[in-house]
Amino acid sequence: MHRRHRLLLGRRAHGLWDAEVQLVTVPVNYLAKHALSRRSFSAAIVAFMTMPRRSRAEAFGRRIAVLDWAWAETLLALDIEPYAVTEASLYRERVVSPRLPDGVIDLGLRSWPNMELLKSLRPELILTQAGYGAAASSLDPIAPTLALPLFTPERRPLKLAEAGLRTIAERLAREPQADAFTAAFDRGLAEIRDSLRSYDGRPLLIVKFADDRLLDIYGPGSLFQDVLDRLGLASAWTEAGNHWGFSTSGLDAIARNPDARLVIIEPGPPETLLGSDLWKAIPAVRENRVVTIEPTWVFGAMPSALRFATILGKALQSA
Template sequence: MNRLLPLAATAVILASVAACGTTKVDTPAAGAPSAPASQTCANDTTKTATGPVSITDGVGRRVELAKPAQRVAVLEWQQTEDLLTLCLTPVAVADPKGYGTYVKAETLPASVVDAGQRGEPDLDAIYAQNPDLIVVEAFKADDEIITKLEKRGVPVLATVGADAGGQIANMKKVFSMIGKATGRTERADIVLEQFDEHLAAAKQKVAAATVTAKDFLFFDGWIEGGNVVIRPYGKGALFTELGEQLGLTAAWTDSINATYGSGGVDPAYGLAQTDIEGLTAVGSATLFYSDDATPDSYVTELRKSPIWTALPSVKDGRAYAFPAGVWGAGGPLSNEQAIDAYVTILTKG
């Protein structure tokens, strides 16, 4: 199973179907990125609202709460990270072990209840925690998971986890929505303001470095049937958009294609799929990729490939691994981690 693939991306795809020269980035210096909520929330002084909440969620449903939600169960990792950044620990989370492996922006307390898998939540475990809100990821109002959850009478907030038409804007929208639902709008506004400042400062650093090799591709991957599967982040992908914000030019030029699997990138996450040889399509573009510290890491096999070692960017020393745990579909702090990784690479003397 490809554990890196977000649940909603899997749903979109199924519904639409269908070494040498490598540098590892050091962890950003202390003080550069924002600290995780476990540290920052201890000194948080923002006010939490107390009155009724009326909100239109990501799929157009009206969600009414008598008061801001405090006992929240979450079925996706971006939204789990968001809650922690908003200084609220969820009562139950889908696949907390996977979250701990792939998302390092925010630490999930060990006490949080395991709510099953992202694709197959344990409803009994969720409702045993007496939640006053369940946050899910969906792309339509009649999504099966919404229908199942609403039968129990607990409000469900559906968030759209990705939008290839504007990933940064969508990330902010989801974060603000969860902030409003939990009465933490003031905190949400401050975090997003800090994100904007972080990105602006990063742009200045990269501009000052006068980067010349601007064509780039970010990718991740997995092992399937003994083979390495490569997932290029195409036009519209979150990490592609971040790179473009920093002045880079996307080298993976496939267009958005609703029949993902037969070519193109999917309309939600902006992701494509290929093999190692497919990386030759971007020529001499600089390569960035997600490191994977798990025992079945695709990176180990990737670096053994003669096709990989023959790529121009690898031979020239322009293939760079992001630190493990920089989640490619996360909230503001995951995005700041990605920005820091790009800046560290692009401005290294």
């Protein structure tokens, strides 16, 4: 059992400490690890006291570092907050939901994380995607590592995302949470599919603009394609594309699919293109068969798949 410091702290009000005090118990090893000076020690204690109760517990509990956003969102789906995540601030912009708490430590680039920082955090577990970023062999000396596959030659990312959820849940004794999330996921997709019974059945061309002339088109092997299959929706794009299931092409790719409904993932085409004769001549544009949806993370796992299905379902109901 660790020795513990017992500290009497007053509650500050209007710049003064009032008479009410609290007895705070802080593990010595926590303080030693952070090598705090007297001044920073006091600041840390105040910060600790203002943390939500759950965060206080986790400060001395699981320290899970996640080097891939798909597994970060999966961890959150299991009701576990990661201790550190690569490109944490960018996660909040691109993945959006499930929300990443503000206090999560940023580990640098997903493709090249800050290994010194990672080592200094002394994580008890590292989650990463097999075949992307730092190799598991370089992570194992730091902490036990789960390198889980997602985008593979099998080209079934949603199936592997479901397997990854189960693997993480079993490792962290979160099987009930995994069961609950999987049930909610299946129920959500079923409800969205039912809501689209009146959809006209047009195949979808799902694109994201790289610039004013190039766009990424999602097809077989992408997470989005797997979601379309679950929803019973047809894709107009049948080319295999790259490792992640999308092809980069010009505007002519849209024109080659005149019967498709165009689904644009924000941000949409630039204003210079929107006002051009070239854009207005595209059949889907000319016939008002274009819907725009909020950003969703194509390289994600089950939470991103559900977010995409929900946003797409709402867009198509009004199409």
